[in-house]
Amino acid sequence: MELTEIDHVAIAVRDLDEAVRWYAEVLGAPTVHREVVASDGVEEALVRVADSYVQLLTPTREDSPVGRFLAARGEGLHHVAYRVEDCAAALEHVKAAGQRVIDEHPRPGSRGTTVAFIHPKATFSTLIELVQEGPTSAVTE
Numbered sequence: 503m504e505l506t507e508i509d510h511v512a513i514a515v516r517d518l519d520e521a522v523r524w525y526a527e528v529l530g531a532p533t534v535h536r537e538v539v540a541s542d543g544v545e546e547a548l549v550r551v552a553d554s555y556v557q558l559l560t561p562t563r564e565d566s567p568v569g570r571f572l573a574a575r576g577e578g579l580h581h582v583a584y585r586v587e588d589c590a591a592a593l594e595h596v597k598a599a600g601q602r603v604i605d606e607h608p609r610p611g612s613r614g615t616t617v618a619f620i621h622p623k624a625t626f627s628t629l630i631e632l633v634q635e636g637p638t639s640a641v642t643e
């Protein structure tokens with residue numbers, strides 16, 4: 503298993519347009535992608551930073567995971583995503599190390615990626631996402 507890049511750092515925000523504007527105007531970092539992920543109850547904006555992204559997240563409904571996060575903890579760091587060549591293999595590596603995971607199997611993420619989350623109880627209280635560019639034949643339910 504090898505982490506090839508920090509794919510993105512995700513930040514929960516209440517006003518996505520305002521956050522997008524702030525990154526563009528104050529840090530000169532452009533938003534290159536926006537997407538509503540209905541299954542996760544979030545809208546995301548990807549702000550490009552070299553070969554990585556800042557992923558600004560806002561809930562589309564209050565009872566979504568990010569909605570509950572904002573209600574409980576307010577705005578701020580939500581998760582760190584590491585890029586891997588093979589999400590399924592990386593997830594199996596983590597599970598074989600006896601670690602608790604949120605996703606037992608990789609699932610589709612935004613931008614056509616394949617993702618899996620490791621439980622924050624196992625990761626020093628920082629939610630970790632493994633991201634593979636593109637879909638995988640190993641995606642199962």
Ligand code: CO
Pocket residue numbers: 510512557581583631
């Ligand atoms: Co993410």
